[in-house]
Amino acid sequence: MQTTHEMVVNLGPQHPSTHGVMKLEVVMDGEYIVDCKPVIGQLHRGMEKMAEGMLYGQFIPITDRLDYLSPACNNLSYCLAVEKLLGIEAPERGKYIRVIIAEMQRIANHLVALGSWGLDLGAWTILLYTFRDREMLLDLFEMFCGQRMTLNCFRVGGTTYDLPDGFVEKAREFLEVIPSRINDYEALLTKNPIWMTRLRDVGVVSAEDALAYGLTGPNLRASGVKWDLRKVYPYEVYDRMQFDVPVGSRGDCLDRYYVRIQEMRQSCRIVQQALDQLPPGDIMVDMPTIALPNKEEFPNNFPEVVRHFHLLVQGYAPPEGEVYLGYENPKGELGFYLVSDGSGYPYRLKIRSPSFINMQIFPKIMRGAMLADVIAILASFDPVLGEIDR
Amino acid sequence: MALGLRDVALVVELLRGLGVTLRHLFKPTVTIHYPTERREVYERYRGLVRWDKEKCAACALCARFCPVKAITIQTDDGEDGKKTVKYYQIDAAHCMYCGLCSEICPVGALSHSPYHELAAYRREDTIYAQERLSGAPPITMYR
Ligand code: SF4
Ligand code: SF4
Numbered sequence: 001m002q003t004t005h006e007m008v009v010n011l012g013p014q015h016p017s018t019h020g021v022m023k024l025e026v027v028m029d030g031e032y033i034v035d036c037k038p039v040i041g042q043l044h045r046g047m048e049k050m051a052e053g054m055l056y057g058q059f060i061p062i063t064d065r066l067d068y069l070s071p072a073c074n075n076l077s078y079c080l081a082v083e084k085l086l087g088i089e090a091p092e093r094g095k096y097i098r099v100i101i102a103e104m105q106r107i108a109n110h111l112v113a114l115g116s117w118g119l120d121l122g123a124w125t126i127l128l129y130t131f132r133d134r135e136m137l138l139d140l141f142e143m144f145c146g147q148r149m150t151l152n153c154f155r156v157g158g159t160t161y162d163l164p165d166g167f168v169e170k171a172r173e174f175l176e177v178i179p180s181r182i183n184d185y186e187a188l189l190t191k192n193p194i195w196m197t198r199l200r201d202v203g204v205v206s207a208e209d210a211l212a213y214g215l216t217g218p219n220l221r222a223s224g225v226k227w228d229l230r231k232v233y234p235y236e237v238y239d240r241m242q243f244d245v246p247v248g249s250r251g252d253c254l255d256r257y258y259v260r261i262q263e264m265r266q267s268c269r270i271v272q273q274a275l276d277q278l279p280p281g282d283i284m285v286d287m288p289t290i291a292l293p294n295k296e297e298f299p300n301n302f303p304e305v306v307r308h309f310h311l312l313v314q315g316y317a318p319p320e321g322e323v324y325l326g327y328e329n330p331k332g333e334l335g336f337y338l339v340s341d342g343s344g345y346p347y348r349l350k351i352r353s354p355s356f357i358n359m360q361i362f363p364k365i366m367r368g369a370m371l372a373d374v375i376a377i378l379a380s381f382d383p384v385l386g387e388i389d390r
Numbered sequence: 391m392a393l394g395l396r397d398v399a400l401v402v403e404l405l406r407g408l409g410v411t412l413r414h415l416f417k418p419t420v421t422i423h424y425p426t427e428r429r430e431v432y433e434r435y436r437g438l439v440r441w442d443k444e445k446c447a448a449c450a451l452c453a454r455f456c457p458v459k460a461i462t463i464q465t466d467d468g469e470d471g472k473k474t475v476k477y478y479q480i481d482a483a484h485c486m487y488c489g490l491c492s493e494i495c496p497v498g499a500l501s502h503s504p505y506h507e508l509a510a511y512r513r514e515d516t517i518y519a520q521e522r523l524s525g526a527p528p529i530t531m532y533r
Contacts, residue, residue, distance in 0.1 A: 058457045061488035125411055132420050139432075145489075146436035146502065152488045160493060164434065188407045193400045298496055305496060312455050312494055 006034055011374065013042050019116065019378070020385025026366070026374065033374060036366035038359055043389035051349035055315035056082050056156060059349075064150035066353060067387040069112050070330045072105040072141070075154040077327035080235060081336035082156045084325050085318040088290065093281040094158035095236045100171070100274045101144065101153060103267045107178070108137045109330035109382075110260045110267075114185065117257070117379040121198055126188055133181050136174050143167055156316075157291055158284035168275055175272055182264055190258070199253035203365045203377035206251055213361040216354050217332030218259045219381055223251035229328040240277070241270045253380040260382075290316050315344030331355055331382055353387040431504045436487045438505040439480050441523040445499035448473040452491040452500060460484035461491065479519035482508055 011024040023039040047066070051059045063078045064071035076098050083089065090098065115130035138148040145153035145161050153161060189195045205215065210223040220227055228245040230238040246262035248255025284291045292311060293304040320342040326335040332354025341347040358381050366374055422429060431437070453461040464477040492500040505527050510516050518527070 054457060055455075058455065058490070061457055061486060061490065064488075129414075135420070142435060143432045144434070146432070146434035147487060147489070150486065150488070152490075160489075161434070164432075184410050187410045191403045192407050193403050292494070295496060295498065308494075308496055309449075309451065312451055 004030065009371070013039075019383055020388075022383070022385055022388065024362075024374065024378070026371070028371060031370050033366050033369050033371065036363050036374070038362050040356075040359075040385075040388050043385045045390065047390045048349050048351060051346055053345065055312075055344050056318075056346065057312075057315065059346075060155065061150065061152040064152055065386055066351065066390065067109075067329060067331060067334070067355070067384045068149065069384055070105045070109040071149065071151045072101045072153060073109075073327070073329045074334065075152065076102050076236075077325070077329065077334045078336055079154045079156050080327060081323060081325040081338055082318070085321065085323045085338055085340055086156070086290065086316065087319075088157055088285055088287065090158045090236075091282040091285060092237075092279050093162075094283040094285075096274050096278050097159050097163060097283060098154055099236050099238065099241075100163075100271055100278075101141070101151075103270045103274070104137050104140060104171070105151075106267045106330045107264050107271075108134050110264050111137075113260060113330075113379075113382040114189075114257075117376075117382075118189065118195075120375050120379045121195070123189070123192075123195065126185060129181070129184060129188075133178060136177075140167065140170060140174065143170065155284065157287065158282070160284075162283050163278075168278070171271065171275060175268055175275075178268055179265065182261060186261065190261070196254065198373075198376055199257060199380070201250070202253045202373050203369065203380060204250060204252045205361060205365055209361065209364065210251065213364070214357045215332070215361060216357070217329065218263060219256060219332065219358050221246065222248035222255035222259045224249050229326055229333060233326075235327070237274070237277075238270075241273050243267075243270050253376055256380040317342055317344050326352070329354055331384065331387070332358055334387075351390055353390060355381075355383040355385075355387045356390075359383055359388060431506070435504050435506075436489045436502040438482060438503050438508060438518070438527060439485060439487075439491065439523075440501050440503045441478060441480065442499045442501070443475065443478075443520075443524065445497050446475055446478070447497050447499070448475045449496065452495055455494055456485075456491055457488065458484050458486055460486075477520065478523065479517055480523065481517050483513065483516040 007028050009026045009028055011026055013021040013023045021042040025037040025039055026033055027035040047062060050062060060075055060078060063074040066074045111130040111134040115127040118126035141151055142148050143164055144167060145151050153159060205223050207223045207225050210220050210225060224247055226245055226247050231245055243266045246259050246266065248259050288307060293308050298305050318340045320340055322337065322339040324335055324337045326333045333352065334354055335352030337350040337352065338346050339348040365377060369377065448465045450463050450465060453463045460481045462479045463475060465473045466476040468474040487502070489502065492502055508516065508527065
């Protein structure tokens, strides 16, 4: 008698569709998935431990490497957590600049998510278009802070760089073209029957499951839960911005796709409003214990030199205590839990990274799916391995 | 085989998608032919770190603050009791171009240059020390 038996297939770690170095151990019965186990850790860099040996300000460039597709959001999240610990707030203009850059970063992140998702499912064209449009954003970032990917542009208490001349005009140019570009993506994907068939009713996550597994960000909203930290606990200047929180209804891959498309449009709205409201003024807090002194005064102002060295060798010492701050990263809630023992170094830093927690649900929703759907589901969660393994 | 309504709808939608690609065919190209054409970087671009020996005050703050410790500095006491730099090097393979060192250097001895094509055959060539730290980096076959 002929029998069938289950087979274990290793997807990854070096697989083009796993968005980094992740391994999915898939147990298959024919074409169907019986069990799926994500194996992570190949990209582990020990960031949380690294933070304990660094001054608060030194860790900012390291946060760029968490979710390397949205570094500005990581910077902002970390800076906000330290600011909360110190009990300070950035000045108005600083806040607006941060919101502008972070929302642009959200668009850039969703563009990559969309492009690589299309690529995984065999739609090459969309990748080229999204990357072309992301290039405009990267140019803006380069203009703003000098780097395209790992921005390191925010500091505790404000930003280092003011918006350069011509930035606002260029940003407005971008805002003018992007809505029609998003329409193009929709013409290519939303109305494409192949794309729809591949995504509809695939990888369905119910609202209860989404909450039970701790999903956050677009993945949670696609399941119909209206939870956006920018609305629920507004930080920076989000309470002054008009924007909607797009939600899905079915919780399948198609909803996760559509929520992201909508979020890009909403982010455009936020950037537009922030550019309109952008006030003049300082970009860094005026606090001698936190902000670096102005270097031009150094030749004839020795106490300022001493303060400069003190700030960079000892750092600023937040009061003893602990703080958790969740931030709406493009991928979900990025949280930093900081414990301070009153010295210049964090006693403990714990990073709640959204991709890591979103990934918990994989074994549950992959069961019963076809192998080809695994790729679609994986891409629909938009995981980034830099963040999963930290 | 008769074509159903569904198939017609399918073809229409696919044609609409192809229409988008067709429209893009007649738009100006956005890519550049890299080795022969190059784009200018912006003014604030954070490329290879350059060090000005004349300006440096040998305070070693940069080496201390660099998050990845890409900077090595050895100081010496000069004749008039002032500190001088004996040896200074930046490991470009370690450096992540974060811009912190040039931001904190109290005398502005460190700056970012627009050079970013720094591939080298040997790992030693990625270490920029002493006199290689100012001016343009040596031209390799990649630049
Ligand atoms: S911080 Fe500036 S002055 Fe001090 S050692 Fe470094 S380069 Fe020289
Ligand atoms: S740019 Fe950053 S990583 Fe590179 S030498 Fe300066 S501080 Fe170190």
